[in-house]
Amino acid sequence: MKVLVVGSGGREHALCWAIAGSPLLTKLYCAPGNPGIAAVAECIDINVLDIPSLVGFAQDNAIDLVFPGPEAPLVAGLTDAMDAAGIPCCGPTRAAAQLEGSKTFTKEIADAAGIPTALWERFENADSARAFVRRRGTPIVVKADGLAAGKGVVVAMTEDAALAAIDAMMDQKVFGDSGAAVVIEECLVGEEVSLFALCDGEDALLLGSAQDHKRVGDGDTGPNTGGMGAYSPVPCFSPELEQACMDKMIRPALKEMARRGMPFRGILFAGLMLTGEGAKLIEFNVRFGDPECQVLLARMKSDLLPALQAACDGELGDFDLRWNDQASVAVVMAARGYPEAPERGSVIAGLDAAAAQSGVAVFHAGTETGPDGTILAAGGRVLTICATAPDLKQARDRAYAGVDAINWPEGFCRRDIGARAL
Numbered sequence: 001m002k003v004l005v006v007g008s009g010g011r012e013h014a015l016c017w018a019i020a021g022s023p024l025l026t027k028l029y030c031a032p033g034n035p036g037i038a039a040v041a042e043c044i045d046i047n048v049l050d051i052p053s054l055v056g057f058a059q060d061n062a063i064d065l066v067f068p069g070p071e072a073p074l075v076a077g078l079t080d081a082m083d084a085a086g087i088p089c090c091g092p093t094r095a096a097a098q099l100e101g102s103k104t105f106t107k108e109i110a111d112a113a114g115i116p117t118a119l120w121e122r123f124e125n126a127d128s129a130r131a132f133v134r135r136r137g138t139p140i141v142v143k144a145d146g147l148a149a150g151k152g153v154v155v156a157m158t159e160d161a162a163l164a165a166i167d168a169m170m171d172q173k174v175f176g177d178s179g180a181a182v183v184i185e186e187c188l189v190g191e192e193v194s195l196f197a198l199c200d201g202e203d204a205l206l207l208g209s210a211q212d213h214k215r216v217g218d219g220d221t222g223p224n225t226g227g228m229g230a231y232s233p234v235p236c237f238s239p240e241l242e243q244a245c246m247d248k249m250i251r252p253a254l255k256e257m258a259r260r261g262m263p264f265r266g267i268l269f270a271g272l273m274l275t276g277e278g279a280k281l282i283e284f285n286v287r288f289g290d291p292e293c294q295v296l297l298a299r300m301k302s303d304l305l306p307a308l309q310a311a312c313d314g315e316l317g318d319f320d321l322r323w324n325d326q327a328s329v330a331v332v333m334a335a336r337g338y339p340e341a342p343e344r345g346s347v348i349a350g351l352d353a354a355a356a357q358s359g360v361a362v363f364h365a366g367t368e369t370g371p372d373g374t375i376l377a378a379g380g381r382v383l384t385i386c387a388t389a390p391d392l393k394q395a396r397d398r399a400y401a402g403v404d405a406i407n408w409p410e411g412f413c414r415r416d417i418g419a420r421a422l
């Protein structure tokens with residue numbers, strides 16, 4: 001099979017690394033990829049949003065399967081365009097990708113499908129939103145309705161903070177049209193976990209779960225990020241609870257999406273809060289998480305490629321995936337200044353020494369190759385150091401041994417990934 005992965009982050013490096021090991025693979029491309037991905041796939045210089053060029057490339061090279069990593073090309077209609085060209089693409093159509101693109105849409109699906117979630121209300125008028133906050137009190141959660149690069153959610157502990165968020169989103173329009181409407185929700189309290197399922201429009205296969213670390217600093221301090229580290233499995237999220245969430249959340253969502261004529265194919269990512277009243281849905285995303293993808297794939301024993309193909313063919317019904325009984329931990333190394341203003345251009349050494357550590361894989365995210373062949377930092381999140389071991393503590397020790405083998409004074413990481421579970 002000839003496969004095209006779309007994206008350039010640590011998630012896509014892990015995907016390429018997993019797919020590259022498949023005996024079914026004959027050729028692997030990645031658009032645009034990165035220097036780490038170049039070791040396992042041929043990188044093609046096409047932007048993830050340049051849909052006509054991606055389709056043209058897939059046609060010219062007889063690609064058998066496209067796997068998009070990030071949400072942006074899905075929301076922009078990459079799957080629709082590949083479908084029209086007759087090229088199997090393991091991702092949702094633009095209509096189905098609204099599950100990530102619109103908070104209101106997700107809440108409507110959740111309510112229609114009977115999925116437990118925070119009570120919510122949508123406002124297009126800032127005064128009504130303010131009145132609602134004053135009436136409901138705090139803590140309360142204010143969300144821009146549309147995509148806001150992960151920054152459109154304010155968990156407000158005070159009324160002032162909630163009102164300021166409404167001001168910023170609706171009056172000052174800091175997220176443009178994405179904040180023209182806001183969703184205001186009940187604040188859920190508990191452990192936050194991420195559940196992943198591969199879907200074929202009708203059936204869903206559990207891929208496992210992970211816990212992300214969203215804040216930039218140790219002890220969950222500082223601003224939100226794309227994710228500073230993850231681990232899997234999550235001790236407080238038992239296999240029984242995972243299956244219950246498949247039955248109460250993932251499958252009902254698929255059924256409701258199909259009923260609305262927009263069957264969901266691809267990776268469905270449920271962000272959940274394990275509250276005192278049971279698991280509740282926070283949000284859906286329509287893709288793998290980054291770095292959750294890295295820790296899940298590190299535990300996967302089966303070949304990923306036939307599963308992706310079965311999802312495209314609508315044949316997941318009698319599919320089975322196997323996992324090793326190891327734990328995995330991923331530590332993200334970011335460039336100084338991330339998330340506000342990451343410094344670019346510093347030299348990263350010791351990558352081979354890190355990858356040579358027992359059980360460690362080094363995934364590139366924001367890197368580029370310098371003129372003399374050195375690896376340079378070229379983004380916010382730059383590397384994921386991922387380790388597996390028989391238990392979480394050892395996996396964590398191995399991941400940090402990998403981190404410590406890297407010589408990059410301008411980089412930093414959290415030192416407490418997985419600490420809560422230990």
Ligand code: AMP
Nearest residue numbers: 118141150153155185186187188282283
């Ligand atoms: P989202 O952009 O929807 O992923 O939200 C970002 C983060 O805000 C989530 O990962 C949660 O930590 C938090 N969050 C969102 N909705 C709620 C809620 N209803 N209650 C508590 N925390 C929430």
Ligand code: GLY
Nearest residue numbers: 226227289290291
């Ligand atoms: N790590 C969280 C995400 O990918 O959305």
